[in-house]
Amino acid sequence: MSQSAPLVLRLLAASVPAAARAGKIIKDVMSGGELAIVQKNKRNLFAKLLISPLSSSYFQNIFKGLGRNDLQTEADRSAQRCIIASLSQQFPDVTIIGEEGPSNPSDEVPSDWVVTESEQDILCKQCPSEYISTTAEDIVVWVDPLDGTSEYTQGLLDHVTVLIGIAVNGRAVGGVIHQPYHNYQTKKDVPGRTLWGLVGLGTGGFEVVDPPSDKFIITTTRSHSDGIVVKALEALKPDEILRVGGAGHKVLLLLEGRAHAYVFASKGCKKWDTCAPEAVLEALGGTLTDIHGNHYSYAKDVQYPDAQGIFATAKGVDHKSLVSKIPQELRDAFPN
Ligand code: AMP
Ligand code: MG
Ligand code: MG
Numbered sequence: 201m202s203q204s205a206p207l208v209l210r211l212l213a214a215s216v217p218a219a220a221r222a223g224k225i226i227k228d229v230m231s232g233g234e235l236a237i238v239q240k241n242k243r244n245l246f247a248k249l250l251i252s253p254l255s256s257s258y259f260q261n262i263f264k265g266l267g268r269n270d271l272q273t274e275a276d277r278s279a280q281r282c283i284i285a286s287l288s289q290q291f292p293d294v295t296i297i298g299e300e301g302p303s304n305p306s307d308e309v310p311s312d313w314v315v316t317e318s319e320q321d322i323l324c325k326q327c328p329s330e331y332i333s334t335t336a337e338d339i340v341v342w343v344d345p346l347d348g349t350s351e352y353t354q355g356l357l358d359h360v361t362v363l364i365g366i367a368v369n370g371r372a373v374g375g376v377i378h379q380p381y382h383n384y385q386t387k388k389d390v391p392g393r394t395l396w397g398l399v400g401l402g403t404g405g406f407e408v409v410d411p412p413s414d415k416f417i418i419t420t421t422r423s424h425s426d427g428i429v430v431k432a433l434e435a436l437k438p439d440e441i442l443r444v445g446g447a448g449h450k451v452l453l454l455l456e457g458r459a460h461a462y463v464f465a466s467k468g469c470k471k472w473d474t475c476a477p478e479a480v481l482e483a484l485g486g487t488l489t490d491i492h493g494n495h496y497s498y499a500k501d502v503q504y505p506d507a508q509g510i511f512a513t514a515k516g517v518d519h520k521s522l523v524s525k526i527p528q529e530l531r532d533a534f535p536n
Pocket of ligand 1: 348349422442446447466469
């Protein structure tokens with residue numbers, strides 16, 4: 201059955217257990233207590249820290265001195281190695297781009313990190329006709345092995361997701377969002393949950409809820425705000441703003457009807473942050489674009505930053521009319 205299914209379906213089906221395995225690695229690193237944090241893009245500021253996962257004030261103190269804008273931990277590195285080894289073993293001809301950069305070929309991946317199972321429920325589905333003849337050259341897989349690293353290091357664990365996005369001919373169409381710490385505060389030893397979507401096929405792994413009709417809720421960043429981010433939110437006049445970590449987590453809030461829009465007028469997100477969330481959201485009938493209302497390209501030669509910001513809306517929300525409320529002077533800060 202699996203070998204006869206179209207490539208896009210096989211890739212999506214393989215990404216579900218790979219993301220879940222990466223989520224287990226993320227939890228193991230946290231419970232092991234050695235996050236080995238590095239500040240990315242600041243080569244001289246290399247900090248290897250032994251961190252107790254139990255002490256949140258300890259985290260906060262460390263981050264006062266370290267800065268917390270673009271961090272990488274042992275969990276980010278290991279989760280990416282797991283996902284890339286798993287997918288590239290099964291799909292050697294597919295281009296895979298991971299946030300943490302290319303892996304070192306001499307770096308052996310532990311055999312129990314290489315997952316070759318597939319989600320049978322997905323393999324059994326009817327592939328949308330537009331992807332039946334898709335070949336490896338048409339596909340780019342975008343991997344964010346741990347979205348919400350700042351929040352992970354600060355103990356806000358349910359903000360963390362593992363993101364595997366599948367782009368076909370430049371469009372984000374398939375995605376897996378694994379949330380390793382789903383319900384961790386109320387239940388012990390939670391396995392996490394894995395949401396998936398394929399445009400034209402639908403979604404799985406979560407309960408679809410419409411957002412409330414009596415108030416307008418926007419979600420945005422909690423750790424990467426600035427004056428323009430704030431001005432864009434003010435222009436939309438929300439009744440409530442949910443400031444949470446991670447692009448994956450914010451799109452989860454849209455999928456589950458806890459917010460109407462995710463707005464981030466900043467160049468800070470990258471293609472691996474938005475490919476999987478965009479695909480799952482759009483598979484449900486929502487929309488994710490830049491702040492001008494245009495879709496990003498996820499082709500292999502694109503620039504990594506989402507340089508025109510993020511504007512996403514839940515199913516049933518009028519995306520175009522909301523985008524039109526962003527003032528021109530803010531849009532001018534994000535030229536195409
Ligand atoms: P946030 O909404 O701030 O949690 O960000 C969502 C994703 O975009 C995370 O992976 C962040 O690391 C990334 N991101 C957003 N803004 C920035 C920034 N200014 N610098 C580096 N990464 C960013
Ligand atoms: Mg990310
Ligand atoms: Mg990440």
